[in-house]
Amino acid sequence: MEFGFFAQGAVPAPLAEGNPGLEHQRLMESVEIAVRSEAWGFKYAWASEHHFLTEYSHMASPEVFAAFVAARTTTLHVGSAITNTTPAVNHPVRVAEQVATLDHLTEGRYEFGTGRGSSTTEMGGFGVTDWDSTRDMWAETLREFPKMWASSSYHHDGTYFSVPERNVVPKLYRKTPPPMWVAAGNPETFEIAAANGLGVLCFAFGPPAKSKIPAAAAAYKAAIGDCDPVTGYANDNILCVTNLVCCENRDDAFKLAASIGMSYYHSQVLRWLDTFPRPKGVPAWPELIPEPTPDEVERLAATGAIIAGDPDDCAKGVEIYRDLGIDQLVFSPLTTQMSLEDALASFELFGTEVIPRFDTDPVHRTARLRDAAES
Template sequence: MKFGLFYEHQIPRPWHDGAEHKLFQDALAQVELADTLGFDYIWEVEHHFLEEYSHSSAPEVFLAACSQRTTQIRLGHGIVLMPPAYNHPARVAERIATLDLVSNGRVEWGTGESASRMELDGFNVDPKCKREMWAECTRETAKMMCQSPYAGYAGQYFSMPTRNVIPKPLQTPHPPPWVACSSRDSLRYAARYGLGALTFAFVDANEAKFWVEEYYEIFEKECEPLTQRVNPNIAMVSGFSCHDDEETAIARGLDGLRFFRFGLAHYYHNGSQIPGETDVWQLYKQTPQDPAESRAGIGTPDQIRAHLEIMEDAGVDQVVFIQQAGANRHEDICESLELFAERVLPDFKARDAVHVEKKNERLAEATERAEGRKPALTSLSEIPTVDSYPVLRQKLEQKTEETNNEMSDDGKNFLLSIEGGKRISND
C-alpha cells in the first residue's frame, strides 16, 4: 500500500498579513520533506471561492513549484475541475503535459466536477449537466494529449477545430487518470470508466473491503475506458497525526480533521456563506462535536499501523493523509511525518511491491480487454489548412473577384474588419 498527502490549503480566520504566504511556503516545505522521507504521492485540489476551507485555486502552479523541490514523489492533481467553464480542455491538456515534462514524468491526472454552489454558480456551470460535461471534456482532453494533431470536436458542451495541442506529456499516452469519488455510486462509474478512484469519503476501515471488492469486480467485468489509459487503483483518505503520546496526537490533529469535515459540510450541504464576511472557523468553534467520532489515522505509531493494516488487508492501493487541515501547525505536521516515516512506513514499503505484482497478475486479462475498448481516435483523411488572417483576406478577395462580387454583406464586412491579423473599426 502506498501513501499520499492531501492539500486543500486551509487557513481559518482571522487572517493576518502574510498568512497565505506562510501557508504556501509551509506546504512546499512539507512536500519537500515528504519526498525525502519516502512518501509516494501528494494530491492538490482545485477549488474556487471556498474561503478558509480551500485556498487552492491554482494547483498547477503549486505542483510546478513542488516539481522543482522534489525528485521522487508523484504529483497528483486531486482534482482538475473538467467542465469547460472552469478549464477549457485544451488548456488542461497543455498544463498537464507541461507539468509532466518539468517533473520528469511524475504527474497523476485527477479529474472531477465540484458540487458546491459557490463554485458552480461562480463559473455559471449548470449542476444538472456537470457529470456529462466532465465525461465529455475528460475524454477529449485525453485524446488531445496523445493525438497529433487532435482531430477536433463538435460536442454538446464544447467544440474546437483541428489543432495540434502541444506540448505532449512525457508519460504515454498520458498520465494516469483518476476521478474524485464521494460515494459508492461514483466509485462504480470510476471502475466502469477505467479510472483510479480518489475516494474522498471517510470510509471506515472495516467497510473499505466492500468498496474495494465492488470496484475491482466492476473493472474486471464492465470496464469501458473513458480515456486512452486505464488506471485500476483505489485511494482512500484518512486523518493523520502521529505522536508517541496518544493525547498529544489527538490535541495536535483532531481539531483540524473536524474542521475539514465541518468546512466540507458547510460549503456542500448545510451552510450559508456571505463572501468575504462569513467566519467559517467561528461557526465551527460554536458547533458541538461528537466525542465518539472516528479518529482513524490519529494516534501513536502502533495505533496508526493497526488502522492501516486493516486498509491494506482490504486491498486499498493508497491511503491519502489529511494533515494540513484547520489550524494544524506546520511544525507538528513535519514531526508527525518524520515519526511515521521512521516507525510505520518501512513495513508497508516492504510489502507494497508484492501487492502491486500480484494485483497486476490478477488484472492482466481484464486490463488487456479494457485497453481494447478505449475511445477511438478520429482519423483525418486530410488535415485542414489554417491560414493567417492576411492570407485568408487574400483568398477571400480572390474568391470575391471570381464570383463577381456576389459575396454577402457579412462577408464584405469581414474582409474590411481584418488587416494584418488585427480587427479594425469600419467607422
C-alpha cells in the same frame, strides 16, 4: 500500500485572526511538507482545485503547486486532486496542454485527477446553475484528452465545448498518458471509474468500515478488470484521504488531535460542499460540530476514522484501510489548525516507523501500471 500528502490551502479563521499573512504561510507550509515527505517514504503529493470557498480551500491552481513541488523533488509523484475538467471552469484544450507540459517537466511524475467540482458556490461562480449538468460536462471531456495528446489534427464538436481542427501541443513526454483519476463521493462514481479504468480519489469521514467505502471498493475491484480504459491501461487504484497525528506517546497524539480543530474543518466541509447530503444530526453552518475530547479521539482512531496515536496505533488504523482494498492512504494535516512543526514531526515519525511496515517497493504502483502499458 502507499502513502501521500494532500494540500488544500485551508485558511481557517481561528488561525487567520491577527495573522494577515496566513494564506501565504499555509501554502508555503504545504510545499514544505510535500518536499520533506519524500525523504520519509511518502510517494505522492496531491493538490486540490477549489474556487470561492473561503477558509475551506484557497488552493485554486493545483498544476502550479505540482510544478513548484516537482522542481524541488526527484521521485515524488505530484498530482491534481482534482482538476475541474468541466469546460465552464477550465477549457479542455488548456487542461490537455497543462498536463502534457507537466508530464515533460516532471519527466513522468505527474498524475491527472479529474472531476466536476463539489459545490454550487464554485460552479455558480462560473455561470453553471444546473449542478446535474456537470456530470455530463465531465463525461464529455474525459475521453477527449488522450485524443488531443495523440492526434496532430484534433477537432471536437460537442454539447459543452467545441474545437476546430487544431494540433494541440505539446504532446506527452511518455508514450502513454499519465495515470488518470476521478474524485468519488458516492458508489455510482466508483462504478464509473472502474468502467473507464480510472483511479478513485475519496475521503474518509467517520469510521471507514461503516461507510459506503467497503461496498464501493469491492465493486470497483471486481469491475476494473473488464474496463475500457481511457488511457489504454487501467489505473487500478483507490486513494483515500484522512487525518494523521502520530506521536511517540499515544496520549500526546490524542491530546494533540483534540486540539487542532478537526471538527471545525468538517463544519467547513458541510458549509461549502452542498452537493453532498448532510448527515443526520449534524448542525448547519455557522453552528459548529463539537470538537472531540482526547478519549473520543482514541475511540475514533480505533475505528480508523483518523490515523492517530503512537506508531503501533497508526499501523492498526492503516490495516483497516488496507483490508478494505484501499491502495493509497493520503493525509491532510493542514486542513486542520495543526502547526507546521507538529505536522512535520507526525509525518517524519509515521514515515520512518509505519510506512516500512506496508510499503517495501520503491517503485510507485502507478508507475508500474504505466510502464507495463508501454512494454
